[in-house]
Amino acid sequence: MVFTALFFLFFFLILGMAWFYTRKTLRGQNAVLLALSLCFYAWNGPAMLLLLCGMTFICWLAGRVLGRIRIPFYRRAILFLTVSFCLLIFAFWGYADLFATALRALFRTDFPIPKILLPFGISFYTLRLLSYVADVYHEEVQPQKRYTTLLLYAALFHLSVAGPVVRYGDICAELQDRRLRLSDVSAGITRFSVGLAKAAILANKSGALADTALSADSLASASSGTVFLGTVFFMLRIYLDLSAYADMAIGLGLACGLHYPENFRYPYCADSIADFWRRWNSSVSAFFRDYVYVPLGGNRHELPKQIRNLLIHFLLMGLWYGASWNCLFWGLYCFALLLGENLIPHTPYADLSLPRKILRRCGLLTAIWFGWILFRFDDIRMLGNALACLFFRNGFWDAAALQMLGTNLFFLIVAIAACTPILPILTDKIRAAAAVTPAWQGLVRAISVAAPAVLLLLSFLALVGTPTSSVPLFRFSV
Amino acid sequence: MNHEHPFPAPQEPKHRSSVLLDPQEKTDAAKVLGFIGVLVLIGFVGLLFFLRPLNSDSDGAESATFPAFSLSALADGSFFSDIATWYGATFPGRDGLRAVQDGLESLYGFRNEQKTSERSDRSAPEPDPPLSDESDSMESENGRSARAVAPFFLFLHCVENDKDFKR
Numbered sequence A: 001m002v003f004t005a006l007f008f009l010f011f012f013l014i015l016g017m018a019w020f021y022t023r024k025t026l027r028g029q030n031a032v033l034l035a036l037s038l039c040f041y042a043w044n045g046p047a048m049l050l051l052l053c054g055m056t057f058i059c060w061l062a063g064r065v066l067g068r069i070r071i072p073f074y075r076r077a078i079l080f081l082t083v084s085f086c087l088l089i090f091a092f093w094g095y096a097d098l099f100a101t102a103l104r105a106l107f108r109t110d111f112p113i114p115k116i117l118l119p120f121g122i123s124f125y126t127l128r129l130l131s132y133v134a135d136v137y138h139e140e141v142q143p144q145k146r147y148t149t150l151l152l153y154a155a156l157f158h159l160s161v162a163g164p165v166v167r168y169g170d171i172c173a174e175l176q177d178r179r180l181r182l183s184d185v186s187a188g189i190t191r192f193s194v195g196l197a198k199a200a201i202l203a204n205k206s207g208a209l210a211d212t213a214l215s216a217d218s219l220a221s222a223s224s225g226t227v228f229l230g231t232v233f234f235m236l237r238i239y240l241d242l243s244a245y246a247d248m249a250i251g252l253g254l255a256c257g258l259h260y261p262e263n264f265r266y267p268y269c270a271d272s273i274a275d276f277w278r279r280w281n282s283s284v285s286a287f288f289r290d291y292v293y294v295p296l297g298g299n300r301h302e303l304p305k306q307i308r309n310l311l312i313h314f315l316l317m318g319l320w321y322g323a324s325w326n327c328l329f330w331g332l333y334c335f336a337l338l339l340g341e342n343l344i345p346h347t348p349y350a351d352l353s354l355p356r357k358i359l360r361r362c363g364l365l366t367a368i369w370f371g372w373i374l375f376r377f378d379d380i381r382m383l384g385n386a387l388a389c390l391f392f393r394n395g396f397w398d399a400a401a402l403q404m405l406g407t408n409l410f411f412l413i414v415a416i417a418a419c420t421p422i423l424p425i426l427t428d429k430i431r432a433a434a435a436v437t438p439a440w441q442g443l444v445r446a447i448s449v450a451a452p453a454v455l456l457l458l459s460f461l462a463l464v465g466t467p468t469s470s471v472p473l474f475r476f477s478v
Numbered sequence B: 001m002n003h004e005h006p007f008p009a010p011q012e013p014k015h016r017s018s019v020l021l022d023p024q025e026k027t028d029a030a031k032v033l034g035f036i037g038v039l040v041l042i043g044f045v046g047l048l049f050f051l052r053p054l055n056s057d058s059d060g061a062e063s064a065t066f067p068a069f070s071l072s073a074l075a076d077g078s079f080f081s082d083i084a085t086w087y088g089a090t091f092p093g094r095d096g097l098r099a100v101q102d103g104l105e106s107l108y109g110f111r112n113e114q115k116t117s118e119r120s121d122r123s124a125p126e127p128d129p130p131l132s133d134e135s136d137s138m139e140s141e142n143g144r145s146a147r148a149v150a151p152f153f154l155f156l157h158c159v160e161n162d163k164d165f166k167r
Helices: A006-021 A026-043 A046-068 A072-107 A122-137 A147-155 A168-176 A182-213 A224-255 A273-279 A282-293 A303-321 A325-343 A354-376 A380-390 A399-407 A409-418 A422-436 A438-464 B016-020 B023-047 B071-075 B078-089 B094-108 B113-120 B131-142 B146-161
Strands: none
Touching (some): A006 A026, A006 A438, A026 B078, A046 B071, A072 A122, A122 A147, A122 A168, A122 A282, A147 A168, A182 A399, A182 A438, A224 A380, A273 A282, A273 A325, A282 A303, A303 A325, A354 A380, A399 A409, A409 B094, A422 A438, A438 B094, B071 B078
């Protein structure tokens, strides 16, 4: 079950929220949240619930022991054993298939590979639990005494589909003491409806168009223009989908009195590769920075070791995004981009003239776009086909490209605008204008009241045509 | 002598009503109520099981049936995911709602007459695939072989006329 499934929206969410809001005490609300979260996980395979509960138990136990032991050797041993345990489980469930395929290819044998079902959300709760154990080890947070509270942190259904990867330290205080405020619930509903509309209306359509243009049959005869449009739609879709799920998670959290950090800050408006990674899925980037790159030595060593650390950081991140070779190559590509930016001397963005600023942003967007092409195709022949089509194998432009552009021109403009902060800036300006013009205040309030309900209706219309609960893009969570 | 009561009754907070009538809070409350109202209304319609269609006019196919229970299906999660599929695929009034959505999607860009008439005539028993006409126009427009781009148009036709293609 995902947030854009009709069953989730109009059954699970209604009953769940009704149950949640009728609890008077914090303990009751937490119990409801935990029950809903476990139901959410169980919905995608009840057997896998044991894995979540078991991993959480081991991490809870490790946290309790780390809280009592002071001898560094034992502390390190407990940290090592717990992290190894979590990573082995994650690697087995998430990457056994990839490794088995690689072994089969390496030794040229044909042993059967058993079908291993990836447990729902394992990538996210593994990162959350690892960060908890590491933070307890570094004494940045107090170990949690109650197993159920840690289980709630690991299982929170808001964060299960696509993050953000919230650190335990960020929400432990709110898990134990918070107040529900009308302003938070209202803001949460707005955020949730915006995310839902982004996923249901914009990301779904972008995905469908990208899939059409980049399908194997299409690539047999597609022009450069068609493939270009397809990859642009894919680039839009991957951002809109991921940021939409982050918006919905943040909105649901606010509606329950929990404040999650921002995960996407308009990454396609970044002015450098480093800036892109600060804006793109920042909770995941921060996790790999703080728990992989920095412990390896970060940039405190000489250049070769810095490069090694960066390489490991990006390879692991690429593998985390998807258990396939193309994701690994995508990680390598991102590493090469960042390394190039760090090594090649260049003028800071702020010192550039306007034309050069535009040029740099265009270059950056092109580099990111090319990365998404690598990310899109897990079949190397398909990738080769797409690149050949992109570089004029079947001509520069054709009627299909023209039709795709023409029939979706306004949609494309809106989707691109949704990747920029244009709407928030406009909203702020209108609010500021309304603050000094009383006649506008009523109108602004009316729009503010109606917007979430209208977005919900539009999203419902977009989703009702989808026969199954839509499966989100991310291969790493479902 | 002081006759004041040693334990005065707690006073009600003053201007309680004015606090409730704070404009921002009113806006927030209206927003929450509006959203929940739409959510509950659609949820209620979704519960009207007797309105759920047995087959889909726009798909021309039988709608999903409620999944049969089995322990293996329960264990691997397919039982629950099939319930979610059934819920979405047999939503009351789905065909009408899809027509509304198709109308909205026609605003996504420039549509030619032929596309519009095709979309409005969904109930036609065997709509001709637009390959021949559009391929002809392509030929004249671009000089490229119609056969070369025909598969793409077939897929474009699928995605615009059959939302099953989505994801």
